[in-house]
Amino acid sequence: MDFYLIHFHLSLLSLFSLDNIPSIIYLNYFSHDRYHSSHHVRDDINQSILTNDLEMHFIELKKFKFSDIKKLKRADTWIAYFSSKCTDEERKIIAMTNPAIKEALNYEMMFSQDEVKRREYELQEKAIRDYNATMLYNRKEGKQEGKQEEKYENAVRGLKNNISLDAISTITGLTIEQLKEIQKTLL
Structure with a gap:
């Protein structure tokens, strides 16, 4: 699982900045200034939650702003970690405060230094680009x-x-x- 998250993160960073990702589904539904909102599936009549196992989280990275990395909440550190606005130095600071992010950063660094894995990744990315171009x-x-x-x-x-x-x-x-x-x- 960690490998795929890192792979996804690296592929996004290598292709383009997160600000330039083309929208696949764009909901201009949230008129609030919050960058993160969570939603549940509820019954229309009695408003009971259908299941606690399903939540939908919407993160609007364009609304995410951080000024002091050390004051971020736990969930915000992950958003900052994946944000294109976060520098490598800031990622290292975040990793010191969040063990899971530190582990992800270590995997990312290990992955980027492993030539075999990096070559597999590059070949997979090329295959995806070729497929998209063909389509x-x-x-x-x-x-x-x-x-x-x-x-x-x-x-x-x-x-x-x-x-x-x-x-x-x-x-x-x-x-x-x-x-x-x-x-x-x-x-």
Whole structure:
């Protein structure tokens, strides 16, 4: 578990600062100034909590501000540790006050010094970037194919309704030659 948390933290720090992470789900629901809020699942009628085993915590890092590292509450130290605003020196200070963070920092340092683990990590990151780039390319290709199919279907509809080739060409963006080829397939 520790390895994956450190891996996640390193991957975020290596790719971009946390301020620039693209939102996957963005809720502009919290109008308060707090950076951390927790929520529970409740019954709509009697307001009883469904289970104590499920809490949702929302942390808005952009709202998180710290001035004195030594005065942070225990939960805040973790937020500071993962914040891009926290320097390596400040992480070391936080680690002195929180044994769990000290252990995480030690794992992080050990991980970053282990060439085999670091190479595995880099290969995994490359695979993720390649996958994302391929998906983006395929999505764009699919949209382009869909647009071409739509042009073809509109052209076929126009030809079947005896609309002039010039009008169909203007509407679809297909050339007269392309329309004549499509017309041959309809005969």
